[in-house]
Structure formats: structure tokens, C-alpha cells
Amino acid sequence: MRHRKSGRQLSRNSSHRWALMRNLITALLREEKIQTTDPKAKELRRWADRVITLGKAGSLHARRQVLGIVQDKAVVRKLFDTIAPRFKERPGGYTRIIKIGWRRGDAAQMSLIELVAGADEAAAGKSGGAKKSRRARRQQAAKEAEAAA
Helix, strand or coil, rough: CCCCCCCCCCCCHHHHHHHHHHHHHEEEEEEEEEEEEEEEEHHHHHHHHHHHHHHHHHHHHHHHHHHHCCCCHHHHHHHHHHHHHCCCCCCCCCEEEEEEHHHHHHCEEEEEEEEHHHHHHHHHHHHCCCCCCCCCHHHHHHHHHHHHH
């Protein structure tokens, strides 16, 4: 029985899952928006929120803990210098998941995961501050995903 065992297995052994999450976190913090499958995005959200909370702490101990997860020093520097201060007043929920459709090869549900504050600032700059509906955000995310592919 799986009582009190948190997290998704994602059909991988523990070392593969650990490496996958480290790579996804690094990519999310570097790019601030990535496209992945829905279960991976949902699991990544838990990890990313923890890492950003450590970034908000700003201590040397927190930086060393993040370096244990994210091994790219430039990304860790970006987290502590630019990303964490943006979320200074926010108590949690640093990421947004937008479902963008199904992958063509195996029909896996695909999602776009992005940092909330960075996306809000970018959207405010592009659209003049008007808030977009969820449908409009999904359509735009799907267009961006098609353009990237």
C-alpha cells in the first residue's frame, strides 16, 4: 500500500525521477516557461515552489540547499537575485499550469508551466495591462508551443 508516500512515480526509478526533476527545475528557472506533460508539470510545481521559497529566504544555508538541487550556478544566481525578490510579498503559488492540448505522437496531455509574476509582468507589458481570460491564455500558449515546435 502507498499510505503516506507523496509524489508521483512517473514510471521511473528514484534516481531517474530525481534527475528529471532537477533538470525540469533548472529549465523552468532559466526560461521561466516550459512545455511538458501534465503529470510532470504538476509534480514540478511542488518542487519549484519549494526552491523559490528557499530563494526568498536568501540565506547562505538556503543557497547551498538550492545548489544541491539546481547545479547550474548561473540559474541559482538568477533565482536569488531576480526571481525570488519578485515573489517577496506572495505567500505561495509561484507557478501556473496551462493545459495546451495533446501531443501528436502518443496523445499525452501537454501543459505549459510558467512562473506567475514574470508572466503577469510580461502580459501587462504586451497587452497594456488588460487581464486575459483563461481561454485566451490557453490559446496563446498553444500558439507559442506550435511556434516553438
